Amino acid sequence: MPLTARDLMETDVETVAPDDEVSEVLGRLARADFNGFPVVESETSETPREDGEAVDGGRVVGIVTQHDLVHLFQTEDRVLWLPIGLPPFTETLTYAIDVSWDDLDLGIDLAKHAGRPIREVMTADVVTVTPDTDLDTILDLLADDERDINRLPVVENGELVGIVARQDVLRTIRDQRRESKR
Incomplete structure (x- = not known):
């Protein structure tokens, strides 16, 4: 039986x-x-999982990653342009001074x-899968050249039920290969 997101999540x-x-x-x-x-608009009640424990119910509205947050703190153009030239000089020269003191x-x-x-x-614009999404589709999404996807929220009936990380997929493939060599 082929692996699905339900097996990996x-x-x-x-x-x-x-x-x-x-x-x-x-x-x-x-x-x-x-x-x-995953960024989730939570419901007031919790949705029971198959194992009896509860996972926060709610609709996935986005995903926030280290990249999204680090991008907020990357220095952009922090160059101060100072005109130099005092009267009686009629021409001024402009000098760029880098004022990006990292800690500040x-x-x-x-x-x-x-x-x-x-x-x-x-x-x-978050990419999600359902519990029945097959391994090949998951691999295609995680290996997409245009998107750098590392985690796929698993959604069923509009609610988050799990997550498949790239690491989960690699670990499963590794374990299957080891089993087949025995």
Whole structure:
């Protein structure tokens, strides 16, 4: 029987909400063993999983990754152009001075973006799969040259039920190969 997302997915999924602040999500991501969270608009009730435990119910509205958050703190053009030339000189020369002091920049960026809601920085065009999506389709999505997908939220009846990470797929393929060699 071919493998599906149901066979590969992790059902204990950590999520964030669209209104969670960037600083809070950064803190959670720093403590996590993975590089992104599905962004979920949660229902008030929890949806039971097959094993009897509960997973946060809700509709996937995006995904936020390390890349999305680090991008907020990358220095862009931080060059200060100073005109030099005082009267009586009629011509001025313009000099570029790099004012990007890394620690100061990071502090300024952190203060500027810390309170922003995740909905402003998340990827809204999130690729999802269903529990019945086959391994070949999952491999195609994870190996897509145009998108750098590392985690695929698994959605059933409009609700998040699990997640398949690239690492989960690689581990499963490795284990299958080992079994076939025995």
